[in-house]
Amino acid sequence: MSEIEKLVAAVEELVEKHVLPVDDEHDGDIDAAGGEALRTRLQALARARGLLTPHGPRDLGGLGLGMIDRIPVFEAAGRSLFGPMALNINAPDEGNVHLLDEVATSAQRERYLGPLVRAEVRSAFAMTEPAPGAGADPTMLRTAAAKVDGGWVVNGRKWFITGADGAGFFIIMARTSGEPGGPGGATMLLAPADREGIEVTRHIGTVDRSMLGGHCELTFTDVFVPDEDVLGGVDEGFRYAQVRLGPARMTHVMRWSGAxxxxxxxxxxxxxxxxxxxxxxxxxxxMQQLIADNEIDLAATRALLLEACRQLDAGGRASESTSIAKTFAGEALHRVADRAVQMCGGLGVSRDLPVAKIAREIRAFRIYDGPSETHRWSIAKRAVRRIVAAG
Structure with missing residues (x-):
């Protein structure tokens, strides 16, 4: 048995014995199941088994898994809606670990990344804004950071910020130059959640219930961020965001494939x-058609995921392959869950089986991390450019 196979077996045992029972008992509702107290308990079990933060850098206590090696591990965790949280591979923390590992300075690694890898804190990525701000089009960014002596002062509003309530720190995307709709001018800034001027104003009620810390609306009022907490280069936030987006989309596919x-x-x-x-x-x-179509969608999702992860492991941006895989998987995995509901009849919409809650939770995947329509627009533009250039 390979090391990855041993790791998968250990994750399967943890999820089956300790995570699924509480997930099923509370119908995938993280608040009803205990919230932070449950996170602490499950992550202690994962830590004791050497399973915590398998994608994190080894020098800070993670297992250092590459993208392809993450696939079976994340899928095994994803069989439970709480499994990714137990392993510290839940969104948005998983993507933030990857981003900080690639971009953070040594001081930022020590202050922010280390505690995140060790699951001492949670984090949130604050980019999405109410209209007419940044959403599917990130260039519409309106939260502004003005330069002052020794740092930046941030003002603006964000919403649908996953995990914001209870996060230890935020990665804030703010405009430092240019105008909304322009191609650049964004900068990523790090800020502890208790920094003066940061307020979680409300939880936005959504159909999904499994995400610790909810999907929240935030306000930033004269929030000071020192120069040493600029993440990456000034005015280069959109470029650095790509470091996070491709891998994060694929780890979403992994987790939801398990579910x-x-x-x-x-x-x-x-x-x-x-x-x-x-x-x-x-x-x-x-009924056999429903079963076969599910098998086809699961196999096709895995094939697209493997190709995208191969490109990422080779050092490529894999922008097109991750868009294709995310778009297909978001729709295919929803079809799988929906067919499962249909196959189970009345039980399929009950709490007696897990299929209803999985269908409920997985629906949002077609919107989060870029709606399918935005990805299709991007894929089509690349195809046109390719054909025109070749002609």
Whole structure:
């Protein structure tokens, strides 16, 4: 058995024995299940087994897994809606670990990345804004950072900031030059959550319930950020954001693949043991089509994920392959969960089986980290440029 196979087996054991029972008991509702207290307990179990932050840098206590090696580990964790949290690979912390490892200074690594890798704090990535600010089009960024002696003063509003309530620090995307709609002028800034002027004003009610810290609206009022907490270069925030976005999209695919596969396997077990119209449901042609289509969507998702991760591991930006994989997976995995609901009939919309909550939670994936329509627009533009250049 390889080291990765041993790691996967250990994750499967942790999730099956300690994570799934509490997930299923509380229907994937993280607040009902205990919130921060549950995070602390589950991460202590992962830490004791050497499973915490498998993607984190080795020098700070992580396991240093590359993108391809993350796939089976993250999928195994993703079978439970709380599994990624237990391993400290939940969004947004997972993507922030990757970003800080690539971009942070040595002092920033010590102050921000180390505690995040060790799961001593949570974090949030504050970019999305209410209209007419940054959303699917990040260039519409309106939160502003003005230069002052020794640093920057930030003012603005953000919303749909995952994990904001209870985060230890924020990575804030703010405009330091230019105008909304322009191609540059953004800078990433680090700020402890208790910095004066930062306020979590409300939780935005959403259909998904499994994300610790919710999806929140924030205000920044004269927030001072010293020069040493600029992450990357001034006016280069959009370029550095690409370091985070590609890998984060693929780890989303990994986690949700695990959840969708659990929904599928639950549904197949149900129809294999249920009789109607004189035979097993699993022997009926219409049911077999649903099963086969799920198998196809899961296999195609894995193939696109592997190709994108291969490019990322080779050092490429993989912008097109990650967009393709994210768009396909967001829709395919939702189809898998929806078919699983249909196969299970009345039980499929009940709390007696996990398929309903998985379908509920996975729906947002078609919007978060770039809606499918935005990715299609980007994919189409690249295709046109390629054909025109070749002609």
């Amino acid at each position: 969708a596969r659990r929904a599928h396997e639950t549904a197949v077990a149900h129809v294999a043991g249920r009789e109607a119209f004189g035979s097993r449901l699993a022997d009926l042609g219409m």
